[in-house]
Amino acid sequence: MMVAEILFPMALPGTLSYRISEKEGATLSVGTFVRAPVGNRTYLGIVHAIHASCDTSHLPNLKFITSVESHLIPVSPKRIELWNWISEYYMCCLGEVMKAATITGLPIRHTPASEKQVADCDLSHIALSTLSPQQSEAFQQIQECLVPSRVVLLQSVRKKTEIYHHLLKQALISGKSVLFLLPEIGVSEQFYQQLKSLFGARAYLFHSGLTSVQRRNMLQEMAQQTEPIIVTGLRSSLLLIDLEKFDLIIVDEEQDVSYKQTDPAPRFHARDLAVVAGHLYRIPILLGTSCASLESEYNIRTGKYLRIKIDESDIVTPHTEVIDTSRLYKKKQMEGMISHPLLQALTQNLTQQKQALLFCRRCALLQEQLQSLIPFARIARLDEDHTPAALRSLLQKFAQKEIDLLIGTQTIHKGLSFNNIGVVGILEADKQLSRHDFRAHERAYQIFIMLSHRMESPPLIFLQTAQADHAFFSHFTHGDNENFILEQLQERKEFGYPPFTRIIALRFKHRAPQISLEAAQQCANELTKTGITHISGPFSAYTPNAKLHTQLLWIHLPRHLDGNALKKRLYEKITTYSFPKGGVIQIDVDPY
Numbered sequence: 001m002m003v004a005e006i007l008f009p010m011a012l013p014g015t016l017s018y019r020i021s022e023k024e025g026a027t028l029s030v031g032t033f034v035r036a037p038v039g040n041r042t043y044l045g046i047v048h049a050i051h052a053s054c055d056t057s058h059l060p061n062l063k064f065i066t067s068v069e070s071h072l073i074p075v076s077p078k079r080i081e082l083w084n085w086i087s088e089y090y091m092c093c094l095g096e097v098m099k100a101a102t103i104t105g106l107p108i109r110h111t112p113a114s115e116k117q118v119a120d121c122d123l124s125h126i127a128l129s130t131l132s133p134q135q136s137e138a139f140q141q142i143q144e145c146l147v148p149s150r151v152v153l154l155q156s157v158r159k160k161t162e163i164y165h166h167l168l169k170q171a172l173i174s175g176k177s178v179l180f181l182l183p184e185i186g187v188s189e190q191f192y193q194q195l196k197s198l199f200g201a202r203a204y205l206f207h208s209g210l211t212s213v214q215r216r217n218m219l220q221e222m223a224q225q226t227e228p229i230i231v232t233g234l235r236s237s238l239l240l241i242d243l244e245k246f247d248l249i250i251v252d253e254e255q256d257v258s259y260k261q262t263d264p265a266p267r268f269h270a271r272d273l274a275v276v277a278g279h280l281y282r283i284p285i286l287l288g289t290s291c292a293s294l295e296s297e298y299n300i301r302t303g304k305y306l307r308i309k310i311d312e313s314d315i316v317t318p319h320t321e322v323i324d325t326s327r328l329y330k331k332k333q334m335e336g337m338i339s340h341p342l343l344q345a346l347t348q349n350l351t352q353q354k355q356a357l358l359f360c361r362r363c364a365l366l367q368e369q370l371q372s373l374i375p376f377a378r379i380a381r382l383d384e385d386h387t388p389a390a391l392r393s394l395l396q397k398f399a400q401k402e403i404d405l406l407i408g409t410q411t412i413h414k415g416l417s418f419n420n421i422g423v424v425g426i427l428e429a430d431k432q433l434s435r436h437d438f439r440a441h442e443r444a445y446q447i448f449i450m451l452s453h454r455m456e457s458p459p460l461i462f463l464q465t466a467q468a469d470h471a472f473f474s475h476f477t478h479g480d481n482e483n484f485i486l487e488q489l490q491e492r493k494e495f496g497y498p499p500f501t502r503i504i505a506l507r508f509k510h511r512a513p514q515i516s517l518e519a520a521q522q523c524a525n526e527l528t529k530t531g532i533t534h535i536s537g538p539f540s541a542y543t544p545n546a547k548l549h550t551q552l553l554w555i556h557l558p559r560h561l562d563g564n565a566l567k568k569r570l571y572e573k574i575t576t577y578s579f580p581k582g583g584v585i586q587i588d589v590d591p592y
Contacts, residue, residue, distance in 0.1 A: 008045040009099035031074035035066040092265035101239040106216040148282035156310040157453040176247035183256035206233040235270035255293035291449040298499035318458035324468035336369040354422030382408035429465040505591040506553040510583035513549035520551040
């Protein structure tokens with residue numbers, strides 16, 4: 001008798017076994033969609049494996065599959081191989097990966113040829129902006145270096161976009177399709193509009209802001225497309241789109257925290273997954289960045305990645321003034337959160353009909369204080385609570401100069417460009433450094449670089465801090481990127497943090513804070529008995545507006561250890577750990 005292992009899009013420990021008839025065994029293959037009973041209901045799943053049963057004693061207890069769904073496009077073996085890697089590396093159920101990688105209830109069907117095939121047009125006549133000598137040199141280098149499975153990092157603050165346009169045009173002319181990943185919906189929509197104006201129907205936009213039906217229909221259309229296309233998407237695109245037909249993956253702003261999936265599982269990082277997919281599918285990977293992550297810096301220095309850096313010496317560096325708020329408070333030269341020098345600059349900026357950006361973690365309070373200090377200014381606040389539609393509306397008003405002063409969290413810097421900015425203020429800059437996060441300095445540096453270099457003309461930059469003598473601010477104001485990177489890497493190495501180790505975060509969540517703490521402490525003690533000894537914590541995790549209290553354990557995996565064996569022991573321990581009712585343990589590998 002033949003037995004099929006069926007994978008369902010649900011958090012089951014593994015696959016479920018079913019009997020299949022001789023006739024079905026002749027037609028089934030790995031990746032075929034089938035329907036099979038689970039409990040009292042029938043579910044859609046895929047064949048994960050087929051084998052002859054050696055032990056026939058258990059066969060009478062196995063159910064038969066209900067039907068073979070041959071009208072549905074099967075999942076390719078490479079895609080299943082990628083799912084298997086995700087499940088093992090990110091320590092989650094394979095069914096959870098399938099659920100994230102399929103639009104539940106809306107599978108892709110075999111259909112007649114699409115009526116929306118892209119018309120064959122002369123791509124060589126598409127007019128693009130002329131590249132500068134520096135851009136042309138980088139463009140040629142990229143073309144020479146993009147070979148299967150290689151990872152190339154393009155570093156530039158202001159000059160990447162035009163190069164991307166030329167690379168995409170060249171790819172289409174060569175008959176190659178490209179998946180272009182961006183970190184945010186708003187940024188992806190902006191970039192898609194550029195591509196649509198250049199390449200017309202060859203450009204697609206794919207992200208979670210679309211309905212499930214819209215995404216299913218788009219996947220259906222892309223699967224049938226015979227002409228090369230460009231798909232602009234977010235991190236989920238790596239899971240939902242079959243990468244078989246793509247010849248290049250570009251991940252822009254690879255350092256952005258939005259590429260990390262936090263909930264639900266799989267808690268993957270899109271940049272890292274793109275690199276793995278590139279090796280599996282033999283696709284070249286191009287990472288773009290304004291200020292590279294320390295992981296990428298490490299990979300460049302160890303020869304894993306190749307960096308191509310655009311010469312931007314012709315760009316005028318903005319003047320940065322570090323404001324010592326501790327000293328000014330004593331001299332009574334602070335108005336709430338705003339220093340007199342910054343207030344004076346904002347007032348003068350308004351008289352010159354220039355706009356200003358202020359970066360702050362306490363946006364509402366800052367807006368209230370500014371409105372009383374500069375009552376005639378048109379002030380708006382942009383924070384992470386804005387919907388994509390509200391974000392577009394607000395940015396449009398700012399672009400049309402209907403807003404004088406825009407206050408925001410780090411959302412402001414994400415891929416947005418402005419052309420009438422005279423002043424940029426970064427308030428309470430030291431608080432960005434004091435977060436309970438070993439990446440705090442790295443994140444702050446990246447954000448400040450983006451905030452200060454996204455302008456068409458260099459603005460005045462005011463860094464308000466209570467730690468004006470901190471080495472961080474000296475590195476930033478003097479543009480001393482290399483020494484900053486070397487210091488951070490040395491510090492990470494000394495204290496055993498990535499990229500010199502890998503970290504697995506265990507989150508213990510419960511409504512009662514004491515229960516989550518006790519569970520984390522007990523689990524840490526039990527883990528040490530299994531040989532897992534590199535543990536930090538437990539410590540409280542900052543989770544605003546959360547109903548459950550969270551305690552964190554960090555498991556450090558030295559690179560010289562067999563990480564797979566250790567992760568297997570850890571996963572077995574966590575999945576069998578007895579946590580009080582109402583609690584949950586989450587596993588997060590590489591919690592960037």
